[in-house]
Amino acid sequence: MFTYLLVALGILVGQTPLGWAQPLAGPEGAGVDQVEFIYDEAPFPECHASTIEQTTKGTLVTAWFGGTEERHPDVGIWVSRLSDGKWSFPVEVANGVQADGQRFPTWNPVLFQPQDGPLMLFFKVGPSPREWWGEWMVSSDDGVTWQHRARLPNQGIGPVKNKPVQLADGTIVAPSSTEDNGWQIHVELTRDLGKNWTKIGPLNGDELGAIQPTILLHGQNRLQMLSRDRNGQGNIWQCWSEDGGKSWGEITSLGLPNPNSGIDAVTLKDGRHLLVYNHTVRGGPFPSGRDMLNVAVSRDGRSWEAALTLERVEGEFSYPAVIQSRDGMVHITYTWNRQRVRHVVVDPAKLKLHPVGDFDVKQ
Template identity: 35%
Template sequence: MKLIKQIKQFVFEEDRPFKSCHASTVIEFPNGDLLVAYFAGSREGNPDVAIWCSKRTNDVWSKPYKVADEEGLVHWNPVLFRQDNGQIVLHYKVGTPIPAWYTRVVLSDDDGATWSQPVDLVPGDIGGRGPVKNKLIVLQDGTWLAPASIEGDVWDCFADISHDQGVTWSRSELVPVNHGKEEQTGDMQLVRGKGLIQPTLWESKPGHVHMLMRSTAGFIYRSDSSDSGRTWSPAYRTYLPNNNSGFDLAQMDDGTLVLAYNPVGMYKGPRMPLLLSISKDNGEYWEELVVLEAEYRSFTIPIEPGEYSYPAVIARGNRIYVTYTWKRERIVCWSLEVETA
């Protein structure tokens, strides 16, 4: 695959109406415009953190505008999804601490200009249902599958499943993980630390779904399902390093997978550099496509590493879009075109 075009833009500049931002998500409209959402405020976890959006029209970004803000509630991890009928669905988490957060959903029928009042995705949910960071996918049979996880004493992943376009949801079984407990025996690989969260999903053929998961064990882990995400294979380690930071993946029309991640195999390691890699064999082998961000440490002039993290990736035709956090101060958007033949 050959990269033929690449454009890097800041979604907003220094005159942003907040101090800190993180956890972006992106969708593309049929005309090529983009909508990006993120959480922003004084600092992650503070009560003034809300969900904001920016829209790109004819390659020009709008000023950030607030779309979800309930007084006294911390807001986290927005996830955008555009339905075929044009309606936009925005999921996000509210509440603190994280193990007790829950999921809100709002809708827009005017391309993100205005939004409905927030409602709970699953009434009574504590712990977080629906997409936790990365986008949901639509399976070939029309099922919605959302990559989900919970963060308690241990971290576990699952998929949330909807057969009625997001009206109701049912949980899959948890991805089997060896957390080091005596009852977890067999051929499951031990995962050091708390475990696995924030999966990203793709479907390779009808009913065959796969997830890559963030881990506390220094590597990205994987699980596979042959029943449309209802049950999952025991989690197993890939060779891709992971610094216990989020990543995302998209599937191109020809089946090529595009993964944005920090290739750092160290627990809580630096969130840099940030790479975009591709796989043409369903995620078995990965090849670097482009370095999105990198900082180099000189022996004579040491520098503090920046944070380039939490990417979101979408693909349509021969176009790839990547958004991510830039030093907790801004959101970056890359627009790329590739030659696929």
């Protein structure tokens, strides 16, 4: 099945993928409006798993986990805000210190601004993804201060990596997953801004490893979930809901590769869908694994076209987060070599699309 997938994508096993040009130093091409780092210096050596959101007042806020290295007990959740065109110096807003003095690492922050209510920050605490639990807190001043930190009820995880979506009736659908009994995806629903949650799933068994889903909106409560694959030679998984996330259909391949690395996607105001992911497999010739980070666009969520190559050099460019701000611009953040968080602003109206095998075509 995977050989067929590679052929369909125009990738020849053991050779450089068709259409890929020389290494890029960073994002370039039609539609790229701005490229920057959230910070140049920080009080931690490593960072990962960024998230970005726009508040009701229009402020852009980012968060990520940072510390000595992933899994180290000193890893905390850090926040930066865009004010007067500049990102604020990173501030630690949460850590894993427990009442008994133990300290665990924190993981995978997710920012979300509901239609009504305060800015939400979800994150995980625990020694590993197999043992972590979900916590959250809120901010009423655009992320300057945070209050009401608490564990999610009913052993909830909350959105595990990517932002929730909010339906027309106010229901918040949080894409989530667990790793303690195989890799399994599920969703968590709340109709009262997080006071009570309902878990739907798991949606897959042990035979198919999927985690860290993201959700696209297709109208009339029709949702599409895309997920990361456990297999380094794998693909992005998809499944669909016709009832606002209460039930889900069969999980199938999206037809795009995934090297066991995080993805994110967003439904644009013009109805198209934009996906940020590593268009690679693990262990092959360059570019492989997390060497290359890409943007693809689709009108129906099934057929995708190449839009941008964000990175294409040896290194780690991974765990993207993507939103569309109220002015129509797309904001993407991602891990840049575990050292910094890169922020790329894209005008989706100016993207030039190509066959999905043509990433790195100069536009």
